[in-house]
Amino acid sequence: MTTVRISDDALALACGAEAVAAAFAAAGCTVERVSSWGMHWLEPLVEINGVGWGPVSPARVGEIVAGGADDICIGPIAAHPFIIGQQRLTFARAGKTRPLSLEDFAASGGWSALTRARAMAPATVIGEVLASGLRGRGGAGFPAGIKWRTVAEAPASHKFVVCNADEGDSATFADRMLMEGDPFQLIEGMAICAHAVGAARGYVYMRSEYPHAIAKLKAAIALAAEHIAPFEIEVRVGAGAYVCGEETALLNSIEGKRGEVRAKPPLPALEGLFGCPTVVNNVLTLAAVPHILSEGGAALYARLGVDRSKGTMPIQLAGNIRHGGLYETAFGISLGDLVNRIGGGTASGRPVKAVQVGGPLGAYVPPSQFDLPFDYEAFAGADALIGHGGICVFDDSADLAALARFAFEFCAAESCGKCTPCRIGSTRGVELIDRIRVGGKPQADAVERLPQMHNARKAGRSREEELALLDDLLEAMQFGSLCALGSFTPYPVRSALKHWPEDFA
Numbered sequence: 001m002t003t004v005r006i007s008d009d010a011l012a013l014a015c016g017a018e019a020v021a022a023a024f025a026a027a028g029c030t031v032e033r034v035s036s037w038g039m040h041w042l043e044p045l046v047e048i049n050g051v052g053w054g055p056v057s058p059a060r061v062g063e064i065v066a067g068g069a070d071d072i073c074i075g076p077i078a079a080h081p082f083i084i085g086q087q088r089l090t091f092a093r094a095g096k097t098r099p100l101s102l103e104d105f106a107a108s109g110g111w112s113a114l115t116r117a118r119a120m121a122p123a124t125v126i127g128e129v130l131a132s133g134l135r136g137r138g139g140a141g142f143p144a145g146i147k148w149r150t151v152a153e154a155p156a157s158h159k160f161v162v163c164n165a166d167e168g169d170s171a172t173f174a175d176r177m178l179m180e181g182d183p184f185q186l187i188e189g190m191a192i193c194a195h196a197v198g199a200a201r202g203y204v205y206m207r208s209e210y211p212h213a214i215a216k217l218k219a220a221i222a223l224a225a226e227h228i229a230p231f232e233i234e235v236r237v238g239a240g241a242y243v244c245g246e247e248t249a250l251l252n253s254i255e256g257k258r259g260e261v262r263a264k265p266p267l268p269a270l271e272g273l274f275g276c277p278t279v280v281n282n283v284l285t286l287a288a289v290p291h292i293l294s295e296g297g298a299a300l301y302a303r304l305g306v307d308r309s310k311g312t313m314p315i316q317l318a319g320n321i322r323h324g325g326l327y328e329t330a331f332g333i334s335l336g337d338l339v340n341r342i343g344g345g346t347a348s349g350r351p352v353k354a355v356q357v358g359g360p361l362g363a364y365v366p367p368s369q370f371d372l373p374f375d376y377e378a379f380a381g382a383d384a385l386i387g388h389g390g391i392c393v394f395d396d397s398a399d400l401a402a403l404a405r406f407a408f409e410f411c412a413a414e415s416c417g418k419c420t421p422c423r424i425g426s427t428r429g430v431e432l433i434d435r436i437r438v439g440g441k442p443q444a445d446a447v448e449r450l451p452q453m454h455n456a457r458k459a460g461r462s463r464e465e466e467l468a469l470l471d472d473l474l475e476a477m478q479f480g481s482l483c484a485l486g487s488f489t490p491y492p493v494r495s496a497l498k499h500w501p502e503d504f505a
């Protein structure tokens with residue numbers, strides 16, 4: 001009997017994978033639900049004996065079973081240009097294993113890193129993480145080993161491991177794919193971290209918008225209990241606030257408090273969850289750990305990448321892009337390669353105008369900077385950020401002034417309200433952009449405020465003065481905000497102003 005492999009990842013389901021699976025079952029095939037390969041434009045993608053077809057609709061199932069449907073056949077999936085060019089470490093099992101199969105996990109090396117780590121002294125485990133050069137994948141890029149060492153060395157009877165699975169950035173989905181496709185790997189990474197720092201309990205803080213990932217991870221934690229004992233993990237579900245991805249707001253949220261950012265110091269590594277030393281790491285950071293703790297893994301990881309950006313990054317290609325999906329590769333690949341060669345340019349077929357890298361607080365980068373290597377320091381040098389590795393593509397119909405305005409709007413909507421530059425400055429920013437654009441194309445809700453804007457003009461502020469005021473405001477937000485929500489909002493605004501001044505005319 002033919003065995004057909006189809007992903008049960010949320011994106012595949014959204015594209016109709018369930019109906020396709022049912023059609024294959026009705027045609028007498030054995031259907032195996034596996035993780036996603038991450039080629040989103042081909043979903044629902046089906047695999048028979050290593051060969052792929054996609055996107056498949058139920059109407060094409062009969063042809064595929066009969067050995068036809070050549071027009072949607074992509075040949076051997078593992079040899080597809082999108083897959084073969086990748087260096088998959090964190091996503092090594094993507095497309096290949098059944099997410100909740102302990103058998104598949106163990107057969108592909110699962111638990112061996114945990115066994116190895118538990119046979120080592122905690123300080124040796126931390127030494128391997130330090131040697132790998134692993135940096136946090138949630139956005140700030142802080143060295144994971146240093147954070148772990150701080151928690152390990154903090155004198156306390158209780159310590160925690162918290163996995164940040166809030167994944168609030170636009171154009172990102174790697175955490176979700178990992179938790180849905182290879183949840184045991186994250187669990188193994190958390191258990192290794194717990195051994196290294198001396199924690200008995202862990203939490204995964206996940207966004208409520210990920211119902212499939214929540215269900216999968218909870219099921220996986222129950223299945224893995226005996227492998228990770230005495231360490232225990234609990235899933236906590238957020239309530240939809242972007243700021244709860246910020247680590248201290250997240251800790252408040254787990255504690256049942258309002259998701260408000262805490263002042264640092266104290267660092268969560270010293271006084272985190274319930275006042276105890278706490279490691280807060282992103283899903284991808286923790287999921288990279290089993291590879292690093294495998295025999296020779298740390299050295300291999302450190303050899304990949306460039307300068308201080310070591311290892312691989314699961315990059316997410318999204319927005320107006322022809323070949324959107326998950327592309328894991330060593331740091332150093334150029335932005336242009338990712339967008340044009342791998343992503344195939346825009347889905348609309350129009351020229352690329354801008355890409356926003358690093359979520360809603362990331363800079364907009366023009367094609368003239370597409371030689372920028374994917375590397376934390378290179379991006380920082382270009383006033384941009386890698387963040388969680390999301391790339392959102394826009395074609396030439398995008399209005400960068402409207403997107404700059406959106407950055408302020410987003411900040412105003414998501415601000416926790418603790419500090420003035422972010423809480424008030426974001427709203428003043430929306431107004432300033434509208435005033436700068438008077439005579440251009442005001443947004444719908446700005447029309448109501450037009451008289452007030454004209455009054456500001458009548459009061460004598462020229463366009464240049466409004467622009468100078470905007471610059472002042474951005475400076476106040478950048479240097480006067482408590483956390484990156486307020487202090488990074490200037491990135492999208494400044495980059496839009498710098499590279500597309502004509503859009504603000």
Ligand SMILES: Cc1cc2nc3c(=O)[nH]c(=O)nc-3n(C[C@H](O)[C@H](O)[C@H](O)COP(=O)(O)O)c2cc1C
Pocket residue numbers: 135136137138139140141142164165166167168169242243244245246247248280281282283285286483484485
């Ligand atoms: C407003 C805001 C939102 C954030 N959202 C996330 C998020 O969704 N996921 C994440 O891992 N880190 C997020 N971060 C970064 C975390 O504060 C923190 O740096 C991260 O969890 C540390 O883990 P890492 O070192 O493994 O990256 C956010 C930060 C800010 C300021």
Ligand code: SF4
Pocket residue numbers: 243261414415416417418419420422423481482483484485486487
């Ligand atoms: S910058 Fe904004 S989100 Fe961050 S602490 Fe201040 S008010 Fe809260």
